[in-house]
Every structure is written in C-alpha cells, then in structure tokens.
Amino acid sequence: MPNQLIHQTSPYLLQHANNPVDWHAWTEPALAAARAQNKPILLSIGYAACHWCHVMERESFENDAIAEIMNKHFVCIKVDREERPDLDKIYQIAHQMLTQRPGGWPLTIALTPDGHAPFFAGTYFPAEPRYNMPGFGELLEKISAHFHENSEKLAGYHVSFNQALEKLNPQSSASRIPDPLTALARATSALAKQYDREFGGFGDAPKFPHPTQLELLLVVARYPNLAKQTQSAVAASKTAAQMARNTLTHMAQGGLFDHLGGGFFRYSVDRKWQIPHFEKMLYDNAQLLNLYCDGYRLFGDAQYADAAMATAQWVAVDMQQPDGGYASTLDADSEGEEGKYYVWSETDLRAILAQDEYALLENYFGLYGEANFEGSWHFNMNPEMSPETDLESSARHAEKTLHAAKSKLLKIRDARIRPGLDDKILSAWNGLMIKGMAKAGRVLAQPEFIQSAQIAADFVRENMWQDAKADRSQAGRMLAAYSQGKAHLNGYLDDYAFMLDGLIELLESSWRSADLEFATAICDAMLARFEDRENGGFFFTSHDHEKLLCRQKYGADDAIPSGNGAAILGLLKLGNLLGEPKYLRSAEAALSLFADDLERHPSVNGLMTIALQHLGDQHATVIIRGGDASDQSTSVEQWMQFCYDQYQPLTHIFAIEKDAKNLPPTLALRKAGKTTTAYICRGSHCTPPITSLRALQKQFGAT
Numbered sequence: 046m047p048n049q050l051i052h053q054t055s056p057y058l059l060q061h062a063n064n065p066v067d068w069h070a071w072t073e074p075a076l077a078a079a080r081a082q083n084k085p086i087l088l089s090i091g092y093a094a095c096h097w098c099h100v101m102e103r104e105s106f107e108n109d110a111i112a113e114i115m116n117k118h119f120v121c122i123k124v125d126r127e128e129r130p131d132l133d134k135i136y137q138i139a140h141q142m143l144t145q146r147p148g149g150w151p152l153t154i155a156l157t158p159d160g161h162a163p164f165f166a167g168t169y170f171p172a173e174p175r176y177n178m179p180g181f182g183e184l185l186e187k188i189s190a191h192f193h194e195n196s197e198k199l200a201g202y203h204v205s206f207n208q209a210l211e212k213l214n215p216q217s218s219a220s221r222i223p224d225p226l227t228a229l230a231r232a233t234s235a236l237a238k239q240y241d242r243e244f245g246g247f248g249d250a251p252k253f254p255h256p257t258q259l260e261l262l263l264v265v266a267r268y269p270n271l272a273k274q275t276q277s278a279v280a281a282s283k284t285a286a287q288m289a290r291n292t293l294t295h296m297a298q299g300g301l302f303d304h305l306g307g308g309f310f311r312y313s314v315d316r317k318w319q320i321p322h323f324e325k326m327l328y329d330n331a332q333l334l335n336l337y338c339d340g341y342r343l344f345g346d347a348q349y350a351d352a353a354m355a356t357a358q359w360v361a362v363d364m365q366q367p368d369g370g371y372a373s374t375l376d377a378d379s380e381g382e383e384g385k386y387y388v389w390s391e392t393d394l395r396a397i398l399a400q401d402e403y404a405l406l407e408n409y410f411g412l413y414g415e416a417n418f419e420g421s422w423h424f425n426m427n428p429e430m431s432p433e434t435d436l437e438s439s440a441r442h443a444e445k446t447l448h449a450a451k452s453k454l455l456k457i458r459d460a461r462i463r464p465g466l467d468d469k470i471l472s473a474w475n476g477l478m479i480k481g482m483a484k485a486g487r488v489l490a491q492p493e494f495i496q497s498a499q500i501a502a503d504f505v506r507e508n509m510w511q512d513a514k515a516d517r518s519q520a521g522r523m524l525a526a527y528s529q530g531k532a533h534l535n536g537y538l539d540d541y542a543f544m545l546d547g548l549i550e551l552l553e554s555s556w557r558s559a560d561l562e563f564a565t566a567i568c569d570a571m572l573a574r575f576e577d578r579e580n581g582g583f584f585f586t587s588h589d590h591e592k593l594l595c596r597q598k599y600g601a602d603d604a605i606p607s608g609n610g611a612a613i614l615g616l617l618k619l620g621n622l623l624g625e626p627k628y629l630r631s632a633e634a635a636l637s638l639f640a641d642d643l644e645r646h647p648s649v650n651g652l653m654t655i656a657l658q659h660l661g662d663q664h665a666t667v668i669i670r671g672g673d674a675s676d677q678s679t680s681v682e683q684w685m686q687f688c689y690d691q692y693q694p695l696t697h698i699f700a701i702e703k704d705a706k707n708l709p710p711t712l713a714l715r716k717a718g719k720t721t722t723a724y725i726c727r728g729s730h731c732t733p734p735i736t737s738l739r740a741l742q743k744q745f746g747a748t
Contacts, residue, residue: 065112093467094374118189160203245292256332307355334481342692369504370470476543520573542611581634610652670717
C-alpha cells in the first residue's frame with residue numbers, strides 16, 4: 046500500500062510514495078510520533094533530478110528487508126530539498142560539522158526525537174558493503190543501538206548543537222560598511238588563486254560554473270578604475286577579463302552545454318568541462334543565461350549570444366509550463382541510465398546523417414578515436430575546427446549543413462524517452478529565471494523572451510502571492526512552491542529576494558506599473574517578515590516560521606546566490622529608483638552586519654560584494670521618459686537600444702511611457718517632455734533633463 050507521501054504534491058516525494066518504507070513528510074504528526082514512540086528520526090533529503098537519490102531508492106528504499114529495519118527502528122521522514130531549503134541548509138551544515146567534509150544528496154541524517162538534533166550524518170550508502178562503506182541495513186542497526194544506549198547523553202544534545210549553529214551567524218564587531226574597492230580587489234585576488242588557467246573555472250574536478258563569482262569578475266573587467274585604485278595588481282581589469290572569458294568559452298564549447306537542445310547541465314565531472322552530470326536545473330540556467338548575456342555585451346563574442354539564445358529558447362519550450370511558471374528540474378537519468386537521452390553511438394550517427402553532414406559533425410565535435418562517454422559520444426565543440434578549410438566550402442554552406450545535421454539529431458532525440466521533469470514551480474527559482482529571460486529579451490532583441498518573463502511574473506503574483514491586509518496589520522506573503530494546482534509552504538528569504546531582483550530586471554526590459562507595485566509589495570513584506578531590525582541583515586526563515594533547530598542568516602553564495610546578497614541588491618536598486626530611504630538604510634545595515642565576512646572572504650560572498658559596489662561612484666539610475674508620439678527623431682527605442690548595447694552592471698535603466706499612470710511621487714517628478722527625455726540619478730541628486738541622444742551618449746562615456 047502507498048505510504049503517507051501519497052498525499053503530497055512534490056514530484057520527488059511522490060516518487061517514494063510506493064516504497065515499502067513507511068515514509069512521512071516533515072509534519073507535526075510525524076515528529077510527534079517520534080517523540081511518543083521514543084524513536085530516532087531517519088531524515089532523508091533529496092530531489093527529483095538527483096541521480097544518486099534514485100540509486101539509493103532502487104538499492105535500499107525498495108528493498109523489503111532494509112525497509113523492515115527502517116520501519117522497526119525509526120520514524121522515517123522524506124524531504125524534498127527544493128521545497129524545504131530551510132531544513133536542507135541546517136542539516137547540510139550539521140553534516141559538515143559531524144563528518145568534517147561537505148555533504149550532498151541524498152542526505153541521510155539521524156535525529157533525536159526531542160529537539161531534532163543530528164547525531165549521525167552521511168549521504169549515499171549502498172545496500173551491501175561497497176566502496177569502503179557499510180551496508181545500509183547493517184548501519185541502521187548500529188545507529189539505532191547507539192541512540193538507545195546513549196539516550197540520556199543525547200537528550201539535551203539539541204541545546205549544544207543549537208549554540209554551535211548560532212555561532213555561525215554573522216557577528217559584525219563594528220557598525221561599518223566595508224570599502225567597496227578593497228573588497229573587490231580581495232575577491233579578484235582570491236579567485237585568481239583558485240583559477241584553472243588552462244581550462245577556466247575554479248578548482249579541480251568536479252567543476253561547477255560559479256556564475257556569481259564570474260559575474261563579479263565581469264564587474265571588475267568593465268570598471269578598470271575600481272581595481273586600479275587599489276594596491277592589488279591581481280585585481281586588474283585585464284586579469285579579471287581573461288579569467289571570465291576563458292571560463293565562459295570553455296563552458297559554452299564543452300559538454301556542460303547541450304549543443305543540440307540548449308541549456309546547461311549541472312556540473313562537469315572532469316577538469317576540461319567535457320562530461321557533465323546530466324541533470325538540468327532551472328537555477329543554474331537562470332544564472333548562466335544572465336551571465337552569457339552580460340559576457341556578450343562586454344566582450345562582443347557571438348558564441349556567448351548563441352549560448353544565451355539557445356538556453357532561452359530551451360527554457361521557453363521545455364521549462365515554461367502551460368499555466369505560466371517555470372518548472373524546476375530535468376532528471377539526469379532516462380530509462381534508468383544517466384545521460385542516455387543525450388549521447389550517441391557512432392553507428393547511430395552514421396545511419397541518421399548524410400555523408401557530408403557526418404563529416405562536418407565529426408570535425409565540429411571532434412568525434413575521433415575512442416568515444417568519450419561509456420562507448421558513446423557526448424558532444425563537445427572541437428576548438429580547432431575549421432569547416433571552411435577542412436570541407437573546402439563556404440562558411441554559409443557549412444553552417445547550413447551543420448544546422449541540418451543538428452535538426453535531424455534533435456528530431457530523433459525528441460522521440461526518445463525523456464528524462465523526468467519535476468514540474469513544481471518554485472518562487473525563488475522563478476525569480477532567478479524571470480531575471481535571466483528579461484535580460485535575454487532585451488540584450489538579444491527577442492521580445493518573446495520578455496513576454497515569457499512577464500507571463501511567469503503574472504503567474505507568481507496570481508497564484509503564489511497573498512496580498513497584505515487592507516489595514517496593513519499583516520504584510521503580504523509569498524508561498525514557496527506550486528504543484529498540482531496548489532501553492533503551499535511559507536516562503537523563504539530567497540523567494541522574496543530573487544523575485545524582487547527579477548521584477549526589477551523585468552522593469553528594465555519593459556515597464557509595467559503593475560510589476561513595480563508587485564516589487565514594492567514584495568520588498569515591504571521582506572522587510573516586515575525577515576529583517577533583523579536590531580542587528581541588521583535577514584533571516585532565511587520568516588518571523589512566523591515553524592521553530593527549527595536554529596534560525597540563521599546566510600551570506601555566502603552557494604549553487605544559488607545568497608538571499609541576503611539578493612535582498613541587499615534589490616533594496617539598493619529599488620531604493621534608488623523610488624528615492625526610498627528606508628530601503629537604502631536596511632541595505633546598509635545588512636552590509637554592516639556582514640562587514641567582517643566581506644572583508645575576509647569577499648569572493649565567497651560574491652553577490653554581496655557586487656551589491657556593495659552600488660554604494661560607489663559608478664552606480665547610477667537612469668530614467669528615460671517617452672516624448673510626444675509625433676516626434677520620430679529621437680524615439681525611446683533608439684535611446685534604449687543605445688543603453689542595451691552597453692554593459693553597465695552598476696547602472697540601471699528604466700524607460701517609462703509618457704502617459705504611464707499611478708507612478709510613485711519620485712518617478713512622477715521625472716516628467717516627460719515633447720521629446721524623449723532622460724534623467725541620470727546618483728543618490729538623491731539627478732542631472733537636469735537630457736533631451737538629446739548625443740548628450741546621453743556623452744554622459745554614458747563618463748561612467
């Protein structure tokens with residue numbers, strides 16, 4: 046019979062609903078049962094696209110003998126880490142504290158029934174002893190015995206563990222804001238020490254994209270004066286540009302990128318970016334879409350525009366759901382095998398393609414020698430490929446032939462059994478993708494991408510947002526997840542902060558007053574529900590969230606950017622746009638709280654370091670107001686096209702129609718004239734109206 050997970054909406058939890066394990070979701074009845082029965086909790090955290098989660102399910106959770114041990118000795122709780130990042134973050138830290146090594150998924154934790162303190166932590170375990178690891182059934186027997194033999198010692202363990210976690214919260218020693226230039230220089234220097242000079246990226250295999258850190262390098266590359274004012278030669282613009290460009294190029298040419306269908310895979314298992322872990326995550330692609338658009342604007346490299354275009358098209362076709370929101374993940378596995386959907390045998394390629402098509406594809410992807418993935422080919426661009434020379438054909442003909450070959454393969458691939466789609470819609474990840482699609486639309490001149498972002502924003506507002514009470518006694522509330530027609534779970538800081546930043550980017554691409562109203566409501570709710578008004582900064586969980594082992598403030602970026610970093614950035618952007626001092630004060634208070642972290646580890650706190658630069662002289666907010674409809678000489682479109690062509694990461698540009706209604710007072714003061722008019726504002730000071738494109742270009746040349 047199905048277990049208790051059959052009543053959940055998470056695709057990941059539903060995958061386990063027919064296991065012989067008596068799984069429960071993280072609910073009060075399940076936690077109460079552990080207390081009443083004096084059983085430890087076996088907490089298993091994973092997600093639908095996780096390869097090793099599937100392996101552990103097949104080996105252990107579908108094994109009747111192991112399930113019997115689990116049910117006898119534990120209250121077993123399954124958690125979708127994408128729906129409950131609050132639990133995942135706490136117990137990933139606990140894993141690192143207990144084992145002195147990073148965690149991962151599936152995460153396997155044994156908790157005390159009172160206080161939910163972890164006393165054992167691990168990740169994947171095989172059913173039988175293997176890989177120098179014990180068999181899972183044998184391990185469970187030992188964990189249960191340890192709990193009952195040490196019950197008195199473990200009874201108050203949650204108190205000491207809570208205290209240890211509390212010490213990880215930022216404790217700034219002084220009320221100060223770090224120097225932006227020093228933080229930038231130190232961040233660039235730290236990244237240079239980890240940088241792989243040959244293949245790009247940071248560190249060795251497995252190699253992850255680190256988009257926030259790459260975005261930080263683009264900022265340094267764009268504003269050489271920021272780096273040159275410091276004593277660190279490593280922070281020079283040229284060095285930052287080289288690190289960013291080499292990494293972007295290798296990722297786009299390598300196997301991390303899906304060269305047929307678009308989009309990026311999770312990470313590379315090797316140093317050269319050749320073979321990925323094949324799952325596709327919405328949050329990775331959102332950040333990389335944003336990054337490649339910026340890389341294209343800064344360096345003018347067409348392959349970055351191509352990667353961004355293909356990724357945005359993949360998002361619009363495969364990830365945007367009929368109701369408007371963006372789905373979460375695509376599995377790494379299909380038909381029980383990782384990567385099977387994406388790879389090709391030489392025999393299949395020769396059978397599908399014409400001789401000239403295969404010859405070009407062979408050269409383009411370097412299909413020589415032994416296949417690179419378990420006897421099949423996973424496509425990587427051959428950096429030395431030269432179709433004009435090797436095929437004695439024009440570039441146009443080679444491009445046409447390559448397109449025909451790819452189209453044939455994509456059609457065949459589309460008919461294969463697809464990897465599983467986790468179609469739940471997460472507010473936080475949708476905020477990231479709204480930002481990416483909005484930017485892609487304006488940088489690549491593709492209005493349909495902006496429309497896609499607007500549709501997603503409308504979906505979140507209509508289905509996952511609860512308006513504030515009319516009497517202002519309660520702030521608005523964002524719900525974290527939507528699946529099977531139901532939105533649920535109290536939202537986290539990331540849900541508010543990423544959606545706020547995404548809406549501001551959307552306003553830069555296409556002004557809609559409703560989006561500004563939504564962004565302002567989210568910002569006000571974020572301050573009301575998450576801000577520590579006494580010490581500054583933002584908790585990850587709201588003031589009315591269920592009580593967990595610890596309540597924390599996270600500043601460092603992970604695979605997903607820091608919620609505090611995004612909150613600060615959003616507050617600074619919106620505060621400068623609206624001239625709202627309370628937003629700016631909250632941002633500065635948060636930066637002050639994280640001052641020690643920003644000074645010691647600015648590259649780890651990359652988004653916050655970027656946000657910090659918005660307090661410097663390079664930051665500006667530009668308001669462009671449309672003129673009379675009869676004036677065709679200087680249209681808003683011309684002005685915006687000029688602005689779009691510039692990579693100005695610290696300048697935020699908003700074009701507002703002349704007849705826009707219900708503008709906030711500060712924006713209403715930036716009046717439209719007979720011709721297109723611009724205002725450049727820094728802090729509380731704005732330039733006089735700029736009424737010619739040449740004058741605007743001159744001003745931009747000074748930034």
